[in-house]
Amino acid sequence: MTPRLGRDALRDSPGFDTRIDQELSARGLDRAEHDRLRTTPTNDLTDEQIQQVVDVRNTIEISDGQVVTKVLGGDVAKAYMENAEVLPNGRDFDPTQFGGSIARGTDTAGLTTPADLRDALALDDRGAGWSPVPEGASEAYQLRLHAPTDLQAVTTFGAVDDPAAAQHVADLAGVGAGRPWGDPFTGTGYTGGGLPEWDAARSSLPSGSEIWRMTPDGRESCAAYFDGERWIRTHG
Amino acid sequence: MASTRPYGPGRFVEYRGHTYRALSNDRAPMITLRVDDGEPAPQGLEPDPQGRPGCYPVSPADVTAWYGSSWTFRWKGELFSSGGARNGRINGYYMGTKGAAFADAYLTRTGAIEYEGTFPLEEVTDLTEERHDLLATWKERHPE
Numbered sequence: 001m002t003p004r005l006g007r008d009a010l011r012d013s014p015g016f017d018t019r020i021d022q023e024l025s026a027r028g029l030d031r032a033e034h035d036r037l038r039t040t041p042t043n044d045l046t047d048e049q050i051q052q053v054v055d056v057r058n059t060i061e062i063s064d065g066q067v068v069t070k071v072l073g074g075d076v077a078k079a080y081m082e083n084a085e086v087l088p089n090g091r092d093f094d095p096t097q098f099g100g101s102i103a104r105g106t107d108t109a110g111l112t113t114p115a116d117l118r119d120a121l122a123l124d125d126r127g128a129g130w131s132p133v134p135e136g137a138s139e140a141y142q143l144r145l146h147a148p149t150d151l152q153a154v155t156t157f158g159a160v161d162d163p164a165a166a167q168h169v170a171d172l173a174g175v176g177a178g179r180p181w182g183d184p185f186t187g188t189g190y191t192g193g194g195l196p197e198w199d200a201a202r203s204s205l206p207s208g209s210e211i212w213r214m215t216p217d218g219r220e221s222c223a224a225y226f227d228g229e230r231w232i233r234t235h236g
Numbered sequence: 237m238a239s240t241r242p243y244g245p246g247r248f249v250e251y252r253g254h255t256y257r258a259l260s261n262d263r264a265p266m267i268t269l270r271v272d273d274g275e276p277a278p279q280g281l282e283p284d285p286q287g288r289p290g291c292y293p294v295s296p297a298d299v300t301a302w303y304g305s306s307w308t309f310r311w312k313g314e315l316f317s318s319g320g321a322r323n324g325r326i327n328g329y330y331m332g333t334k335g336a337a338f339a340d341a342y343l344t345r346t347g348a349i350e351y352e353g354t355f356p357l358e359e360v361t362d363l364t365e366e367r368h369d370l371l372a373t374w375k376e377r378h379p380e
Contacts, residue, residue: 064262065262065263085322091344091346091352091354092319092322092325092327092354094241094244094319094320094327097244097245097319097320099317099319099329100329100346100347100349100350101347101348101349101350121348122348123348125348128345130345130346130347130348130350131348132347146262146263148260148262148304149262149304149368149370149373150304150306150368150370152306152317156349158335161335161336161337162335163333163334163335166333166335167333177331177333178333179335179349180333180334180335180336181335181336181339181348181349182335182336182340184348185348185349191348197349199331199349201245201306201308201317201329201331202244202245202306202317202318202319202329203245203304203306204245204246204247204260204304205260206260206261206262206263207259207260207261207264207268208261208263227288228259228260228261228268228288228291229259229270229288
């Protein structure tokens, strides 16, 4: 099997920086100020600032078939590759599904090391234990797949630890429910590291999904691929 | 072992009056229909040329329905995206609106914005299936 979703394949459309520049230029807005706003928790922004952020963010979309990515913790990556139904900690697992926080491949293509992923995706858990990329990690795993036609993914608009404020942001953005998550959530639709993120409902993995292993020297290798029913390990 | 968990996400195809599971691959021109143990073999279809047992490629033009299915449920009134049921318990990914305070109290944090839990089936309510009509999408893209 020849891996198909290496770093070059992730760049299937212009990245978010290009889109933001286009939108800000059309609106006569300053990029540095916008970058500050979009990485600041919405709790600390005015309605006018939130509106600016969500209006630009709403122009960044996942198209059908576009490559999307998801960082996996080592135990989760191993469970996928072993087609396991239970994680080592006893948590239920289905290796034929994915969901949760996802990012477009084109936006993560420039993140070549575990530290890059940890910073851009704001994966510092301050010791809580949920981070898929612990500080100083010697490897990281990334799930890569073509977005299915029936992907249900919503932009992560909301506010930090405040359900009412979260819904207000969602209303300004014109979406359904706002997310009231805890730190390091921002509610702007971007991670704390500034990368556009979406929250995906549980979905079936498409055939041809791949898991890539990344190391601190910037190298990557395909560790496994999904044949539609099972994960098959490769030599990566 | 494509997922066969009840109330989990999946794809399905109706061919000659029988509903089969389907593998997910929007980039392939054919749907891969999956025959599980005890199901009738589909009439008029050739087995998968790649040799995958129980798999039969079928053209979207030859099926009467093709859809993606996903489920949601509520636990303590909060919304979850269902990962499916197994051994009398159902796993869900938190999508509710009470947020971190609720999640920290009852669920396991698995990522920056991800919490999930596994509950006895009898404790959940509002199990709801949503279907996405893949055949209609295919027909829009392939007008006769």
